[in-house]
Amino acid sequence: xxxxxxxxxAPPAPVREPARPPARIPRPGRWTEARRSFRRxxxxxxxxxxxxxxxxxxxxIPISNAVIAFKDxxxxxxxWGSDWVGFKNFDLFFHNPVFWTLLKNTFILAVYLVLASFxxxxxxxxxxxxxxxxxxxxxxxxxxxxxxxxxxxVVVSMTxxxxxxxLGFVNDAIGLFGIPEVDFLGxxxxxxxxxxxxxVWQTTGYSAVxxxxxxxxxxxxxxxxxxxxxxxxxxxxxxxxxxxxMPTAVIILVLGVGNIMSIGFEKAFLLxxxxxxxxxxxxxxxxxxxxxxxxxxxxxxxxxxxNSVLNLFLLVAVNFVAKRITGNGLWS
Amino acid sequence: MTRRxxxxxxxxxRGDQIFLVGIKVMLWIALxxxxxxxxxxxxxxxxxxxxxxxxxxxxxxxxxxxRAYKEAFSDPLIMKGYLNSFIYAIGGTxxxxxxxxxxxxxxxxxxxxxxxxxxxxxxxxxxxxxxxIPTYLVVxxxxxxxTRWAMVIPSAIGVWQxxxxxxxxxxxxxxxxYEAATIDGASDLRFLWSIVLPLSKPVIxxxxxxxxxxxxxxxxxxxVYLKDPSLYPLQIVLRNVLILNSxxxxxxxxxxxxxxxxxxxxxxxxxALIVISSLPVLVIYPFVARHFTKGVMxxxxxx
Numbered sequence: 112x113x114x115x116x117x118x119x120x121a122p123p124a125p126v127r128e129p130a131r132p133p134a135r136i137p138r139p140g141r142w143t144e145a146r147r148s149f150r151r152x153x154x155x156x157x158x159x160x161x162x163x164x165x166x167x168x169x170x171x172i173p174i175s176n177a178v179i180a181f182k183d184x185x186x187x188x189x190x191w192g193s194d195w196v197g198f199k200n201f202d203l204f205f206h207n208p209v210f211w212t213l214l215k216n217t218f219i220l221a222v223y224l225v226l227a228s229f230x231x232x233x234x235x236x237x238x239x240x241x242x243x244x245x246x247x248x249x250x251x252x253x254x255x256x257x258x259x260x261x262x263x264x265v266v267v268s269m270t271x272x273x274x275x276x277x278l279g280f281v282n283d284a285i286g287l288f289g290i291p292e293v294d295f296l297g298x299x300x301x302x303x304x305x306x307x308x309x310x311v312w313q314t315t316g317y318s319a320v321x322x323x324x325x326x327x328x329x330x331x332x333x334x335x336x337x338x339x340x341x342x343x344x345x346x347x348x349x350x351x352x353x354x355x356x357m358p359t360a361v362i363i364l365v366l367g368v369g370n371i372m373s374i375g376f377e378k379a380f381l382l383x384x385x386x387x388x389x390x391x392x393x394x395x396x397x398x399x400x401x402x403x404x405x406x407x408x409x410x411x412x413x414x415x416x417x418n419s420v421l422n423l424f425l426l427v428a429v430n431f432v433a434k435r436i437t438g439n440g441l442w443s
Numbered sequence: 444m445t446r447r448x449x450x451x452x453x454x455x456x457r458g459d460q461i462f463l464v465g466i467k468v469m470l471w472i473a474l475x476x477x478x479x480x481x482x483x484x485x486x487x488x489x490x491x492x493x494x495x496x497x498x499x500x501x502x503x504x505x506x507x508x509x510r511a512y513k514e515a516f517s518d519p520l521i522m523k524g525y526l527n528s529f530i531y532a533i534g535g536t537x538x539x540x541x542x543x544x545x546x547x548x549x550x551x552x553x554x555x556x557x558x559x560x561x562x563x564x565x566x567x568x569x570x571x572x573x574x575x576i577p578t579y580l581v582v583x584x585x586x587x588x589x590t591r592w593a594m595v596i597p598s599a600i601g602v603w604q605x606x607x608x609x610x611x612x613x614x615x616x617x618x619x620x621y622e623a624a625t626i627d628g629a630s631d632l633r634f635l636w637s638i639v640l641p642l643s644k645p646v647i648x649x650x651x652x653x654x655x656x657x658x659x660x661x662x663x664x665x666x667v668y669l670k671d672p673s674l675y676p677l678q679i680v681l682r683n684v685l686i687l688n689s690x691x692x693x694x695x696x697x698x699x700x701x702x703x704x705x706x707x708x709x710x711x712x713x714x715a716l717i718v719i720s721s722l723p724v725l726v727i728y729p730f731v732a733r734h735f736t737k738g739v740m741x742x743x744x745x746x
Contacts (some may be wrong), residue, residue: 121600137695144556145556145557148554148555148556149556151554152549152552152554152555152631154631154632155548155549155552155554155631156549156555158545158546158549158635159545159546159549159550159561159631161542161545162542162543162545162546162600165542165596166565166568168566168581168585169578169581169596169597169599170568170572170573171568172573172575172577172581173572173574173577173578173580173583174571174572174573174577175573175575175577176573176577176578176580176581177573177574177577179576179577179580180587190577190580191453217540220447221736231740234469235470235473238469238473239470241463241466242463242466242467242470247467249471250474250606251470251473251474251736253729254474254477254478254481255474255477256732257477257481257725257728258477258481260656260660260721260724260725260728261660261721261724261725262659262660262678262681262720262721263660263662264660264662264664264678264681264682264685264686264720265681265685265717265720265721266651266718267686268681268685268689269480269484269711269717271621271686271716272487272687272714273480273483277498278495278496278498278710279498280483280498280501283498283677284652296497306548312476312477312480313475315477316477343456343458343459343462344462344463353713363454376663377662377663381682381686394504398480398574398575398576399575399667402575402576402579403575403576403579403667406574410574411574411576411619412574412576415573415574415575415576416574418574419571419573419574422571423570423571424732426570
């Protein structure tokens with residue numbers, strides 16, 4: 112994605128005009144070029160009108176609408192006409208006893224998820240890469256990839272059925288070891304494990320495919336020469352494979368940290384029940400409840416905005432650290 | 444994934460052989476962990492209601508029965524949800540693919556002024572959003588609340604899909620082709636329609652499938668924007684039946700035996716519903732898996 116923000120090759124000279132050698136044929140100015148492009152390719156500009164309108168209406172107007180976080184929103188007056196209240200909503204939220212619980216729940220869940228779902232696909236991909244092409248390899252790939260295509264509602268339903276105290280096979284299985292029945296969904300302490308490990312179950316195969324592609328991009332000559340030097344499989348994995356997939360791994364880790372705060376809603380909401388709420392209530396579910404169920408638009412927007420800013424900050428920070436350590440990041 | 448050449452030229456050491464066995468065991472475990480819950484659900488869905496309720500089914504149907512499927516397919520709410528999901532998936536995909544190409548193609552052209560600025564503006568929306576309520580207000584002001592439009596318009600364009608399509612156009616449509624077409628008198632739109640689109644079938648298929656699966660599986664937009672049950676997509680119906688345990692229809696039962704039977708049927712119905720709802724996606728999945736991977740990789744290439 113780094114290519115999306117291309118840096119122009121112009122030197123960062125503070126004074127541009129005198130720095131130019133006078134003998135050169137002057138390039139047409141930016142605006143002349145733009146006008147010519149408009150005239151010649153007006154059809155292209157026509158094409159982007161509707162998609163751009165989409166982004167303005169559904170992405171940028173909401174960002175400007177977020178101003179109601181600093182207002183007392185009234186539907187009659189609209190987002191910009193409502194009365195300013197400054198940081199009142201944030202103040203109320205930060206002093207709400209629920210604030211620290213929400214922050215803690217969201218953060219622990221996010222970190223746990225990233226830590227658990229990061230290494231496992233790498234292990235799976237390396238293992239798949241070690242064995243020969245064949246039916247077994249294809250089967251493992253096809254089966255582990257499949258859950259990625261199942262909806263969150265279905266995955267949560269499956270989780271509930273499998274873990275259910277009376278019907279599910281997990282309780283039957285642990286019953287064999289003489290462990291009494293566990294009500295997994297009724298105990299708040301299990302919520303995070305259920306959330307994270309069902310996610311690992313669903314996405315490991317998908318993430319592994321990306322690493323497999325990275326592994327297939329490694330120059331076979333590196334493996335050859337390592338083999339001739341007598342390196343064992345484990346040594347080749349450590350010294351050839353792992354460095355080879357490092358850039359991919361960093362990008363996936365950065366994206367993982369950046370995304371968790373924004374996509375956490377669906378599953379947490381579905382897995383939530385009154386019994387496990389002390390650990391399952393996260394910022395996203397709180398925003399939904401405050402905003403749409405209690406119709407406190409300003410407060411919900413303030414909480415959401417706080418989440419977005421935190422998210423962006425996290426993404427930038429992780430990217431910075433990743434770039435410092437490995438030289439790879441999302442944007443360069 | 445090419446096979447490592449020369450795998451057999453140097454004999455494996457004993458340590459390596461043991462290591463390989465370890466790896467195979469690990470892969471078997473991965474296979475079982477992923478497959479068992481899937482098989483368990485399917486086996487239950489084909490079993491009798493009493494066997495399911497007694498928890499007697501593990502990996503093979505007990506007292507095979509397709510009663511749950513018959514029940515599910517005759518339930519008006521579930522069928523309505525199925526139909527709605529198809530409408531949203533097909534309509535949404537058509538709109539999404541059209542709009543995605545309409546912006547991705549110009550952004551792939553070097554002669555398009557301001558493409559970097561627009562691309563940055565798009566990528567920014569991936570990093571920062573106004574949030575749930577501000578977006579809800581926009582949908583509300585447009586009068587889309589509780590209409591089918593709310594399901595397909597607010598989520599119409601994915602930036603990721605734009606990046607995938609743009610990267611594909613950039614890397615597979617050479618500038619020379621465009622120059623040749625202009626000499627022959629083709630306009631930009633004509634070139635896009637007659638040359639670029641036919642050459643881009645693979646990437647169009649990939650993004651269409653991504654959008655279709657996203658639409659089929661999504662429930663959040665419906666949860667937020669829809670109130671009328673006749674507009675609900677399948678996922679919302681599923682959530683009501685599977686997670687909230689609210690049942691599908693009104694059943695006026697009289698005797699205790701009948702109630703018990705209803706309760707048992709409700710249990711097995713859950714398993715059948717999971718299978719039914721995932722079927723369309725899982726049926727096409729083996730055919731699209733490869734293309735999906737390719738699409739993900741194309742998008743990931745730094746372009």
